[in-house]
Each structure stands twice: as C-alpha cells, then as structure tokens.
Amino acid sequence: MGKSRFIELMAKSMGKTATAKELAELNTFLEQFPESKKLHQVTDALKGNTKQADATKQKDISTKLEELWYKIKNTEENSGTLKNKVRFLFYWRWAAAAVVVLGIVSGLWYTRNTNRTDEAAKLVEHEARVPYGKTQKLIMPDGTKVMLNAGSTLVYPETFSKNTREVSLTGEAFFEVTHNAKRPFFVHTNKLTIKVLGTVFNVKAYNNDKNIETTLLKGKVQVELKNNLEKNIVLLPNEKLLVANQPQTNSQRSGDLREAKIEYQVITLPIVKVDEIKETAWLDNRILFTNELFEDVAKQIERKYNVQIVFESQVLKAEQISGLLDKESLQDALRIIEITTPFNYRMDGKMVYLSKK
Template sequence: MGKSRFIELMAKRMGKTATAEELAELEMFFEQFPEYKKVYDVTGALKGNDGQINAARQKDTRKKLETLWYKIKNSSDTPEAFFETNNVRPLFKWQWAAAAVLILGIAGGLFFTGKWRRDNPEVKLVMNNISVPYGTTRTLVMPDGTRVKLNAGSTFSYPSVFAKNTRDVSLNGEGFFEVTHNVKRPFFVHTNKLTVKVLGTVFNVKAYNNDKTVETTLLKGKVQVELKDNPEKNIILLPNEKLMVANNQPQTDAMPLANSKEAKIEYQVTTLPVLKPDGIKETAWLDNRILFTNELFEDVAKQIERKYNVQMVFEDASLKTEQISGLLDKESLQSALQIIEATTPFKYRTEGKIIYLSKK
C-alpha cells in the first residue's frame, strides 16, 4: 500500500465512509507496518477535540499541515525517520501527523464522494504500477478488497480509486484473482489478447507476452471473456473450465506458424480434470511449484526462468520440442535440472544466471 492509499483509507475512516473491506485493508496494513498504527491511535484520541481548533487560526493551521503532509506523502522514509530528518519536535510529531489526517477526514465526506470524482475526472488517472521480478511473487489488495497474487515476471496496473461504474486493471503476466462481489461495478482484467469481465469470483489469468497462449482458468463463479481480435465474440466460462487463446508469436525455424494447426485455432475451451486444488497445474505456482505433464521443454523452461530468476538458452533447437513431465517443488535449480535430465537426453552448463542446454 502506498502512502496515498494510506491517506485515503484514514480519511475515509475519519469521515465514516469506509467500507468493511477498506477497514480490513487498513488493519492488514497496520499488521505489516505497526509504526503507522501510532498515527491511527493518536488520530482517534484527537477526534473528539476537532471542534476546539480556533477559527481564526484554522486557515494558517491547515496550510502548515498540508505542507507537512505533502512532505510525508512524498517521502520514502518511515514515519520515525521522516520526523527525525525533518526536525519535527518529538513531543508533537504524531499529533501533527494525526491532525493532518484529521483535517483530511473532516473533508473526507466531500473529497471521496462520487461528486468529487465527477468534478475531478483526473483522479481516475492516478495508477499504481507494479512489477514483480523473477524469483518472487507478490500479493496485493485492491481498493475494493479484491485480492490478487502476481507471479514472477508480471506487471500489473490498477487505480488508487476505482471508477464509479467499473473496476479496471491491466495485466501482463500471471495473476490469481479473488474478486469482491459487486453487481453494480463489474471487474475487468485487461490483457494484450483478451479482457475478462467478472462480478465476483476466483480465477487465474496467464498472459505473458512471450508465451504461445493466453489462458484464463475459472475456479469459482462465472466469467465472460472478450477477445481483443474479435470483440463481438464473448466466451462464458463455468467453474473448472480453462480458455486458451493463441498468442502472437514471431515465426522461427523451430515452429513455422504457417504450417501449424494450432495457429489456425483462435481459442479453445477445455474442462479441467477433477483433482485436489493443489493438483491443478494452472495454479501450482501459488505454492511456488511447477507441475507439467507432457509439455514442451521450451514452455517449461520459461516457467523455470520465472521461478529461479535465470535465463535458459537452448543451444540445440530440437530440445525445445522434447515433451517432459514432472513436479518441481522446493528443489534447488541444480536439483530441478537433474530431475529433468533423468528422463530427457540433454546436458547443461551454467554461467552466472544463464543456463545453456544442449543435446547429450
């Protein structure tokens, strides 16, 4: 959560406009950053004294507090470090910060209402842009309480405040969504090839630009998918179904798309086998695992790159089409390669974070 989101939630709480989901998000934030709990506590203590601000000094006080809070919002320091480096008197530092939030809270009823948003449409353009490095994953909570877990190598964008009628996010990579139900404000996930529309459900979207396919896997609820290349075609997915859409791939000697039957298929809907939740390969990454069954070595290599933060280089192109099966869980990179090596005729050498693969 950024400082702007923190300010928004505090203002909504003080203005008594925060939803249950927003209050829960605020509590989660305090668990992760207990130092900010001091601001929350002191604000609550001062709430009963907001009427004691002298009217003659109100304008001057507001100006000073806005200046201070502007510095807080644009500082990368923790609250403690900020007040130390800016020489704010220790006795009053949390009171000043809390008072700043208090002023925002008093104006919160106007600042965060639909009228304010309509009069200030530029607020919709304030975006949070998230990039997840290889070797890691990241979990976020959206402004409406929706939770999303992002896989390695993903980029994700969402607004600090959703629009009045829709909730729109953009994804390049892989994300697992648990969308808060809201019939009046549908949730849209935009990718390069398709848009997923939901009201409230659980699903996984895999949309890496360098993968052969873009996939949407539905676990609960119902989703509607619109293809960017064919917007009139709406595909409805039911639980335990997966949609695969062919991604635009550059032509290579190893995979001539002109002669590929798969390239002629615009999309395909399949029903997943009935398995335990942890046995579904589409969501194995949530537990930092890679599960693959008769998949091309080239495709598995991309998953290995994301999981272990390495680069896989095929010195022999024929290895890319080798079909392999297996499960990689908590193994080291070397152990993972040895597991695959036991059933696939290849050898490898490592140079830093680059793994070179060749035929034996």
C-alpha cells in the first residue's frame, strides 16, 4: 500500500466515511507495519502529502510533530524494557499520524469551504435603493466610498472577484474609488460602462433624463458606449461626458441632421470653487443651475423634495432659468424661481402643478 493510500484510508477512517472493505484494508496495513521502523520515516512520508492543506495548518502540524518526536525520544531514554519502548513507539507513531491526517482533513475542509464561501459571496448581490428626498452613503467591499442621490439604485456583490470590481447604477452617484491597478472598477449604466483604477467622479444616469453625465474630478476614466463597443472615451480631470439617453422625437429627426448625429459630447468644466461645481452640488443637498430648461430643473426638484411636478403649460417647460436652491422649503424654492420666471403653482399632497402666469 502506498503512503497516499494509507493517508486516504486514515482520513476516511477518522472521518467515519470508510467502507467495511477500506477499514479491512487499513487494518491489514497496520498489522503488517514493521515495529522497528523509525517514527520520523512515517511522519516524513505523511508530511509529503499535505501540500493541499492550509499554510497556517501546516505550520501547526509541524510544531505538533516536533513535540511528539521530543516526547518519543524521552520515552526511549526513560523506558526500562524493550516492551515499553515498542508500546510507546506504537502509540506515538499513530498519534503523529492522527495529527497529520487531522491536519490534512482540516486543511482540505478549510480550503474547500473558504472557496465555496468566496464563490457564494460573489453570487450574493446587494441592492441599495434611495427614495426621493433622501441620499445614502455606502462603502463597497474594497473600501470604495459611494454617495447615492435621491431616486437612485446601486447593485453590488457581497465580495468583488479577484480580477475586477463591478457595480450597476441607475440614477446618480459620487464615487471615490480605492486604487487597485490589478482590479479595475467598473460602473455599468444602461448606456455606458465606466472603467477606473482609482478615481473621484460623479455619474448621473437617470432613465428619464435626456443625457447621461460622467464628471471626472480626479484621476482618469475610460468610458465605453454600449451601442458602440469600439468607441472608448478617455476623460481627464475637470471634464464631463454627455451621452444622449432619450430617443429622438419626430421634430428632432426632421431638424438639423448635423445636430442629430451627435451621440456624445465632452465638455471642459469652468474653473470654479469646489462648492460651486453644479454637478456635485447635490452632495450638500443643493441644486445649482445656470441657464437650464425649467423641465430639467424640475426633475432635480422632484428628487430633492420628494414630489411630482406637472407642467400644465408646455411653454413653461422650455423656459431657461438660473439659481441656487439650498435649505429652502419647497414653497420658498418655487418663489425663488418665480422671481425671474413668472408662473402659478398649486399643491395637492405631493403633486405640484405649474402653469403660465
């Protein structure tokens, strides 16, 4: 019987999974095992088959074997008769074998169960949903920090894989990605995928917005358009990428063909103070807008105040407005906009109706 077979039978016997035939085979080997064989030969043979066990377990096994060998040597020196010596040798030989086989079984169990746990963790997904009127902070498994804006959903795994870190976003989020050159971080949206290594950026990807925005503050990102996989757009700090999100209307199709072909646009942001960057003003629960359509600003107001705005006048949607909304109540916010753009409003629960004055 080879040493591998012996270890296998010992492991099955200790694990109570051996068949009657295997137990008989093991007993035959034990009966035929030479009494004069040195214990270190047995332990060396056994240790040669423990490569699959966990490294920490192996160190512990080696320590125990050394302790056993020390006890055996003392036993040999202090035993008065050959009979006692043989009895102690036999006892410690199999005690050592038991320690090693236990280590093998424990190591294999630990390795297999750790791998299973890791694989299971990758399959477990978390979904963070943020309602209107709220924001939420998250820390990813790798330490990456994420702030989610109102009306956003982020899906991420319990544990990232060894090669990549991937999340899916609907809505708006601000990322501070932990740097790891060997494990790129991917943010998937309905129209594009953003690849980063260690970066600070903002993604705005609401399904009902006209554009998907990626604003880079630090580092470098590569954006891949899902409808044009060969096109990779690299953003540098202080740049914003706009990607068309909504299908074109009939009027847009019949308009300027040159304008209709615009799929995306990279914009360099103006140099301003950190608290004056409108793309990240929401982090401080503010809305900053400059010459923007009332219709687009209304969507931000809906998310901030948890209301639904209904335009009873289509002309009002196209009005361009500017301003800053901070800690004002909804009524005060509407009055601020009303100063430059006259309109009437009425409220019915969470419904806000706007009409031309």
